[in-house]
Amino acid sequence: MSERSLSQKIIRNTFFNAAGRFWGMAAAFILTPYIISHIGVERFGILAVAGVFTGYFGLFDFGIGASFVKYVAEFHAGKDYEKINQVVNTGLVFYGLFAIAVMVFAVLLMRPLVIFLKVPLYLRGEAGFVFLLGALFFTISNIVNIFGAVIFGLQRMDIANKAAIGVSFLNALGVIFFISKGYGLPGLMVNNGLTLVLTAIINIVAAYRIYPGLRIAVSYVNKSVFKKLFSFGYKLQVSYFANLVSFHTDKLLITYFLGIGLVAFYQLASSLLQQIRQIPLLLVSALIPAVSEMTARNDKENLMRLYLSGSKFLILVSVPLTVFVIANASLIVSAWMGYGYELAATAVRILASGYFAATITGVASSISAGAAKTELDMKFGLLMAALNLFLSVYLVIKI
Numbered sequence: 001m002s003e004r005s006l007s008q009k010i011i012r013n014t015f016f017n018a019a020g021r022f023w024g025m026a027a028a029f030i031l032t033p034y035i036i037s038h039i040g041v042e043r044f045g046i047l048a049v050a051g052v053f054t055g056y057f058g059l060f061d062f063g064i065g066a067s068f069v070k071y072v073a074e075f076h077a078g079k080d081y082e083k084i085n086q087v088v089n090t091g092l093v094f095y096g097l098f099a100i101a102v103m104v105f106a107v108l109l110m111r112p113l114v115i116f117l118k119v120p121l122y123l124r125g126e127a128g129f130v131f132l133l134g135a136l137f138f139t140i141s142n143i144v145n146i147f148g149a150v151i152f153g154l155q156r157m158d159i160a161n162k163a164a165i166g167v168s169f170l171n172a173l174g175v176i177f178f179i180s181k182g183y184g185l186p187g188l189m190v191n192n193g194l195t196l197v198l199t200a201i202i203n204i205v206a207a208y209r210i211y212p213g214l215r216i217a218v219s220y221v222n223k224s225v226f227k228k229l230f231s232f233g234y235k236l237q238v239s240y241f242a243n244l245v246s247f248h249t250d251k252l253l254i255t256y257f258l259g260i261g262l263v264a265f266y267q268l269a270s271s272l273l274q275q276i277r278q279i280p281l282l283l284v285s286a287l288i289p290a291v292s293e294m295t296a297r298n299d300k301e302n303l304m305r306l307y308l309s310g311s312k313f314l315i316l317v318s319v320p321l322t323v324f325v326i327a328n329a330s331l332i333v334s335a336w337m338g339y340g341y342e343l344a345a346t347a348v349r350i351l352a353s354g355y356f357a358a359t360i361t362g363v364a365s366s367i368s369a370g371a372a373k374t375e376l377d378m379k380f381g382l383l384m385a386a387l388n389l390f391l392s393v394y395l396v397i398k399i
Helices: 003-061 064-077 081-116 121-153 157-180 184-210 223-247 249-258 260-284 287-296 300-327 329-337 342-359 362-370 375-398
Strands: none
Touching (some): 003 081, 003 121, 003 157, 003 184, 003 223, 003 249, 003 260, 003 329, 064 081, 064 121, 064 223, 064 287, 081 121, 081 223, 121 157, 121 184, 157 184, 223 342, 249 260, 249 375, 260 329, 260 342, 287 300, 300 342, 300 362, 329 342, 362 375
């Protein structure tokens, strides 16, 4: 493939990723105030904590899920189609067994977790329901994402994002329906389940259409492929763990030390910054499969050019965006949520610089992941997680 055609593919995929991401941001911006106004800040806090709960379960897959897109893209570039089927089938068997283990732990941990987090008595039933359904949906989504990895690995982000926009629209209608009918927090979880089923159907159908050679059979399960997925994934898993600690564990600490109601304000701030952070990261959203393709062709010159130009653009976009958000935090939050959420604006100002620092390394991280050179990310992740956990506990107690 020529340099021009590869560049066009990256630009096309980035465009469709941007369309999908902006739609997601718009949907979250509109729905969040509506949800909080109907279920309250405490139940919204339960939703936030449930996300952390399932996120920690994700640590125990050894990063296998993070490796699918990379190897589907690499094997497709090398025309090794049997290996693609081995990746898919090995992943399906692994995540089937993983789902059983997660659900056993979720049932055992649900009640102790609710008590440990000091969830008010009148909310414990709902919290337990949300945590269990969250764990179930998490296990199903892991299996569904294997078919999504085929779509992304073949660099058909146009299909993936068109489907995501359509599903997101139906999900928004479901949110409005279940809340307007008075089903509250359990209704939101049921709606998430219906959305997941629809996503699964679309991913499976799309994967077979763009890759007719896809086959599901136990005979494709391969031990050596699993070792390859594991050896790549566990290093990325350290980075995932660091992100989980840095961006989400604070919600658990706030719940434990300060109460579940205050988690909502932190969640609003972090959600806003995460959405804003996605704007510059759109520049790197299509890099991993493209880098995998370059690596398979040993195209080092274009990899270096991609790193330098991509990093410059990322910084150029991130700096003014961060300054704008810090300067206008109160205006942004009040326009979004209305009055009474000043704590969220304060959290935005404090967190923005940290999110900026985490954003500008995006090109380097994407290239290291696509090229399977993740050792530096792994070491940095360990240091960042340790510092964040220590400082979070110390500062929440002192301040």
